[in-house]
Amino acid sequence: MIKAENLFFSYTGNAPYVLENINFEIKNGEYVSVVGENGSGKSTLMKLILRFLKPTRGDISTQSKRIGYVPQKSENVNLGFPITVYEMLDSYRKLLKIKDKSVVEESLKIAGLSGLSSLLVGNLSGGQYQKALIARSLIGWPDLLILDEPSTGVDAESQKDIYSLIKRLNTERGITVVSVEHNLDAAISNSTLIYHLANSRGHICTPEQYTEEYLNPERKHSRHA
Amino acid sequence: MLSYDFMQNAFVVSFFISLLCPCIGIFLVLRRYSMIGDTLSHASLAGVTLGLMCGQNPVLSAFIFTSVCGALIEYLRKYFKKHTDLILSIVLALSVGIAITIISSGKLHANADSFMFGSILTVTQFDMAMVIILSVISVIALILLYHRLLYIAYDEDAARVAGVRVELINYIFSILVASAISVSIRIVGVLVLSSMIALPVATALQFEKGFKQTLMLSVLFSMIDILSGLFISYYLNVAPGGFTALMSVAVLAAVMLAKKLSHRAKSGACS
Ligand SMILES: Nc1ncnc2c1ncn2[C@@H]1O[C@H](COP(=O)(O)OP(=O)(O)O)[C@@H](O)[C@H]1O
Numbered sequence: 001m002i003k004a005e006n007l008f009f010s011y012t013g014n015a016p017y018v019l020e021n022i023n024f025e026i027k028n029g030e031y032v033s034v035v036g037e038n039g040s041g042k043s044t045l046m047k048l049i050l051r052f053l054k055p056t057r058g059d060i061s062t063q064s065k066r067i068g069y070v071p072q073k074s075e076n077v078n079l080g081f082p083i084t085v086y087e088m089l090d091s092y093r094k095l096l097k098i099k100d101k102s103v104v105e106e107s108l109k110i111a112g113l114s115g116l117s118s119l120l121v122g123n124l125s126g127g128q129y130q131k132a133l134i135a136r137s138l139i140g141w142p143d144l145l146i147l148d149e150p151s152t153g154v155d156a157e158s159q160k161d162i163y164s165l166i167k168r169l170n171t172e173r174g175i176t177v178v179s180v181e182h183n184l185d186a187a188i189s190n191s192t193l194i195y196h197l198a199n200s201r202g203h204i205c206t207p208e209q210y211t212e213e214y215l216n217p218e219r220k221h222s223r224h225a
Numbered sequence: 226m227l228s229y230d231f232m233q234n235a236f237v238v239s240f241f242i243s244l245l246c247p248c249i250g251i252f253l254v255l256r257r258y259s260m261i262g263d264t265l266s267h268a269s270l271a272g273v274t275l276g277l278m279c280g281q282n283p284v285l286s287a288f289i290f291t292s293v294c295g296a297l298i299e300y301l302r303k304y305f306k307k308h309t310d311l312i313l314s315i316v317l318a319l320s321v322g323i324a325i326t327i328i329s330s331g332k333l334h335a336n337a338d339s340f341m342f343g344s345i346l347t348v349t350q351f352d353m354a355m356v357i358i359l360s361v362i363s364v365i366a367l368i369l370l371y372h373r374l375l376y377i378a379y380d381e382d383a384a385r386v387a388g389v390r391v392e393l394i395n396y397i398f399s400i401l402v403a404s405a406i407s408v409s410i411r412i413v414g415v416l417v418l419s420s421m422i423a424l425p426v427a428t429a430l431q432f433e434k435g436f437k438q439t440l441m442l443s444v445l446f447s448m449i450d451i452l453s454g455l456f457i458s459y460y461l462n463v464a465p466g467g468f469t470a471l472m473s474v475a476v477l478a479a480v481m482l483a484k485k486l487s488h489r490a491k492s493g494a495c496s
């Protein structure tokens with residue numbers, strides 16, 4: 001469960017807030033897509049859940065034992081870094097103090113990357129790179145998976161793979177998923193709930209309600225203008 | 226030439242230098258912190274002059290003062306989040322200020338020049354002991370922290386998610402940097418220390434391998450640079466620091482050239 005209560009956040013510590021009076025409760029096993037315009041605070045909210053950032057006021061908490069995190073592409077990561085796919089996963093396994101080496105191959109297999117483990121991470125395609133990040137997040141079997149725009153910079157074919165993988169992890173393994181989405185179709189067809197951020201505030205709804213409220217034909221036009 | 230005691234000492238110390246500098250350097254270079262190496266080597270000069278003035282062992286005093294400066298850089302990071310380069314200027318000002326003031330005061334009981342340019346004649350038994358102790362502790366720490374240091378350099382957020390205490394490891398790492406610098410200062414000298422930290426790594430990066438292989442190659446090139454620099458400077462009777470730096474540039478240039486030629490040969494074969 002993830003719970004936010006009267007959460008306020010700003011990077012400066014003062015108004016204006018990036019996030020204002022956020023309240024929600026996400027139950028275990030949900031697949032929540034977080035949507036909103038660029039700069040609406042989606043990544044910031046993920047970082048609050050991850051405890052990289054502290055709330056300016058209010059509270060946000062999870063009971064999760066292990067969180068898997070797939071960061072937004074190109075954020076703070078040096079693509080020229082000399083590291084192989086195997087090293088990227090195996091060192092992560094070491095950080096989690098997991099003795100069993102086979103979890104690395106297993107994660108790669110689940111993510112559909114078997115056979116690519118000796119490639120340099122910098123030489124992967126956008127889709128392969130994203131799958132590698134997902135493979136890494138699966139090491140140690142998280143109960144909560146946080147993804148930040150998992151399909152940005154990914155070709156259509158790999159996008160399908162990635163969403164069916166996330167969906168399977170959610171339904172078959174019961175992993176709670178919170179995924180920032182710019183891909184509204186994917187959000188609507190995959191998730192159980194949609195969290196919509198606008199003007200620093202958020203509200204939660206079902207995909208059906210979301211389609212009704214935001215994407216019906218008259219409004220769709222004005223939203224994308 | 227190995228029959229001379231001082232040459233044997235110099236070789237032992239050089240071996241540890243060529244092991245430690247690239248192991249530390251690879252993390253500094255990949256985090257784009259190479260200039261920290263430069264700043265801390267100036268800090269070590271201040272440490273040396275303080276040690277010489279107080280009649281203490283200069284390698285030990287360099288290690289202590291450089292560690293303090295390394296920790297200070299980490300500490301100031303909180304206050305200068307967007308301007309980390311400013312922190313280096315501050316620590317540099319402090320260090321160079323101390324060094325120049327002490328050297329120019331004429332109160333030194335020894336010659337500081339050998340620490341600027343490097344020297345093989347002045348490695349004492351006590352220096353040797355210090356170098357070996359610091360090196361062995363550093364190598365053990367590097368092995369224990371390998372995966373954590375790798376992840377902090379590669380993807381700090383992921384390291385945090387995995388429960389790595391990033392700030393603590395950063396402090397420990399700055400002490401390791403101080404240790405590598407204090408070990409090296411006697412032979413290669415302050416002025417070229419930062420090139421010993423960066424150039425073997427730059428050379429290894431040309432091969433575009435994974436992390437472990439890049440690290441191994443860095444150590445290999447570092448051994449080539451430093452040991453050949455030491456030999457040749459001995460025969461030419463020049464300071465080892467200068468010639469080691471020249472060797473490291475020459476090896477880097479040779480590798481870059483070879484890479485270019487092999488690319489050309491490949492594309493030539495295709496057309
Ligand atoms: N580290 C930071 N320091 C200051 N402001 C930031 C920082 N990161 C993001 N912001 C600002 O916070 C707002 C929300 O950013 P973000 O959460 O990245 O939005 P989104 O992921 O929805 O595109 C933006 O206005 C952005 O400029």
Ligand SMILES: [Mg+2]
Pocket residue numbers: 042043044072148
């Ligand atoms: Mg974002």
